[in-house]
Amino acid sequence: MATNVFVPKFHTEEILKExxxxxxxxxxxxxxxxxxxxxxxxxxSGVRNAHFLNSNTAGLHLAxxxxxxxxxxxDEDEIITTPLTFVSTNHVILYERLKPVFADxxxxxxxxxxxxxxxxxxxxxxxxYVGMGGNTGQYQKIIDLCKENNLKxxxxxxxxxxxxxxxxxxxxxADVSVFSYQAVKNLPTGDSGMICFREEEYDSLxxxxxxxxxxxxxxxxxxxxxxxxxxxxxxxxxxxxxNSVMAAIGLVQLKYLDEDNRKRNEMAGLYSQLLKDNTKxxxxxxxxDCYSARHLYQILVDNRDDIIxxxxxxxxxxxxxxxxxxxxxxxxxxxxxxxxxKLYSQELLTLPVHLNLTSEDIILIAKVLNEATEKLAK
Numbered sequence: 001m002a003t004n005v006f007v008p009k010f011h012t013e014e015i016l017k018e019x020x021x022x023x024x025x026x027x028x029x030x031x032x033x034x035x036x037x038x039x040x041x042x043x044x045s046g047v048r049n050a051h052f053l054n055s056n057t058a059g060l061h062l063a064x065x066x067x068x069x070x071x072x073x074x075d076e077d078e079i080i081t082t083p084l085t086f087v088s089t090n091h092v093i094l095y096e097r098l099k100p101v102f103a104d105x106x107x108x109x110x111x112x113x114x115x116x117x118x119x120x121x122x123x124x125x126x127x128x129y130v131g132m133g134g135n136t137g138q139y140q141k142i143i144d145l146c147k148e149n150n151l152k153x154x155x156x157x158x159x160x161x162x163x164x165x166x167x168x169x170x171x172x173x174a175d176v177s178v179f180s181y182q183a184v185k186n187l188p189t190g191d192s193g194m195i196c197f198r199e200e201e202y203d204s205l206x207x208x209x210x211x212x213x214x215x216x217x218x219x220x221x222x223x224x225x226x227x228x229x230x231x232x233x234x235x236x237x238x239x240x241x242x243n244s245v246m247a248a249i250g251l252v253q254l255k256y257l258d259e260d261n262r263k264r265n266e267m268a269g270l271y272s273q274l275l276k277d278n279t280k281x282x283x284x285x286x287x288x289d290c291y292s293a294r295h296l297y298q299i300l301v302d303n304r305d306d307i308i309x310x311x312x313x314x315x316x317x318x319x320x321x322x323x324x325x326x327x328x329x330x331x332x333x334x335x336x337x338x339x340x341x342k343l344y345s346q347e348l349l350t351l352p353v354h355l356n357l358t359s360e361d362i363i364l365i366a367k368v369l370n371e372a373t374e375k376l377a378k
Contacts, residue, residue, distance in 0.1 A: 003365065005319035006184035009260070009355040011252050018248035030211065033244035037251050038194070044254060045169040047177065047196040049203035052242035052250075053210055056158045056180035059195035061092040062240060063154050063176045064126075066205050068096050069235075071152075073125050079154075080119050081128040082111050083325045083334070083341040089130055089156050090325055098125070102326055104338040108287055109298065109348075110137025112340070116145055126152035129174075131160040133296030133321070134186070136170060136287050143173055154178070161187040162261040164291035171196055181250050184354075186264070186293050187257050189249040192242045205235075213237030260355055264294035267353050267362055271297055274366035280373035296321055300347040303376045307349065310372035316365055319350040 022028045034052040041050045053059050067073065075097040081090055083102045093100045101124070104115040109132040116127060129142055146153040155171060157163070158180035163170045171177035177196045181189045197203045208215060213235035275281050282300040286292045298321065301307055311318050324345035326334040336342065351365060 003316045003352050003357070003361060005317055005350055005352045005354075007352075007354045007356050008184050008188040010188065010249070011256060014252045014255075015249050018252055019245055022244045022248055028245050029243050030241045031244065033247035033251065034242050037242075037247035037254075040251060040254055041179075041194055041196075044257075045171055045196070047169075047171050048198060049200055050194050050196050051203060051206050051210065052247055053193045053195055053240050054242050054246075055191055055240075056156070056178050056182065056193035057088040057092060058210070058238070058240035059178035059193045060089065060128075060154070060156060061095050062195055062206055062209060062238070063178060063197075064092055064096045064098065065209065065238075066202055067126065067152055067154075067175075068098070070202070070205070071125070073098070076123070077125045078121060078123045079126050079128055080111075080116055080124060080151075082130050083331070083338050084109055084132065084322055084344060085130045085156070085325065086158070086322055087325060087328065089128060090331065093128070094330075099123075100331065100334075102331070102334045102338055102341075104340045105132075105344065106137060106340070107285060108132065108135050108137035109284055109344065110135060110139070111142060113138050113141035113145060115338070116142065120145070120149055120151075124149070124151060126154055126175075128154045128156060130156040130158075131163060131170065133284070133298055134159045134163045134290075134293030135284075136163065136165045136290040136292075138287070139165060139170075139173075140289075146175075152176075158182075158185065158193075159295035160293055161185060161295075162257045162293040166289050172198070174198070176202065181246070181253075186261060186295050187250060187253045189246040189253065192246040192250065209235060209237035210240040211237060212239060261293050263355055264353055265292070267357060268292075268294050268297045270359060270362045271351060271353075271366060274363065275299070275369065278370055278373060280377060281369065294353060297351045297353040299349050299351065300344065301349055301373060302347065303373075304347050304349055306376050307369070307372045310375070311368060314368050316352070316368060318352065320345075320348055321350050322348075 155174035155177040
């Protein structure tokens, strides 16, 4: 049987019951289950505010749009970001006519604080920090840099549902954290996300802007009452809000998140044990103060593309997360500016770590990897 890098696991019967509630009530859009999921996420994660959206990408864009609007940022102001991420992280900076300034990554594949420090200028307004694979990296140093330089800290927490940092769920320490519940994430729905501002004023504005700038959403206007139908539109907004069907899925999946992440960590531990004697494999470490969600299990290998083909020949399909974004034509102005990211993007390999795998599957994958590195080293 083929082994893919991502295969989501859904608690189908429970999910169908939650979705049936939406259908029976006749409310599948914004409100109802979305509000319930927001409250459950706040209770679980400890964040002060949470607004359910249709994607992590929408949340990252909304964060920049709001910060720019409220803080009077100018076009071409700079956001320090990572070149080692999915392109949506950096595309949203361009959506707001801001400039991505790329800093290098460290051994954890997260932003290197020393590189970030060198990239801070008079035009820097924020740092976009990606918790790669659920890892926090040198997060405290980034927090300190942002405070010292009066910069907003935006946490792209797409991989971090369930990540604990210094004993608490990650997210509250950032000015805004944005989580992903996309179909193959640790808390999978169809596609959705959550934006979690530290300040309530930003959360209130996000709720307007995610529903086209309208001052009252349809759920607030539902039911009896004079002039409940009436609303204002003080801002041009977007169609970014989440819906109750996706929230219904999320409500069920959240119940199992900690258990699922424990299993992911057990699989990661088994991989590390099986690969520890292979000198051709470098395992990406997890920061000491981090309990990673283990969305990814990443390694560095020489002859990466040949090893991938060796896996394919054995019906195992690993992944690559990610290509150095400065290699793309639109970000080529920064090409070769981040030596670690460039090197890692040529050697990175993501091994399958989804919940349908057994210990026997992990043993087989590690065995094939050990065989591949030995064969290709000759």
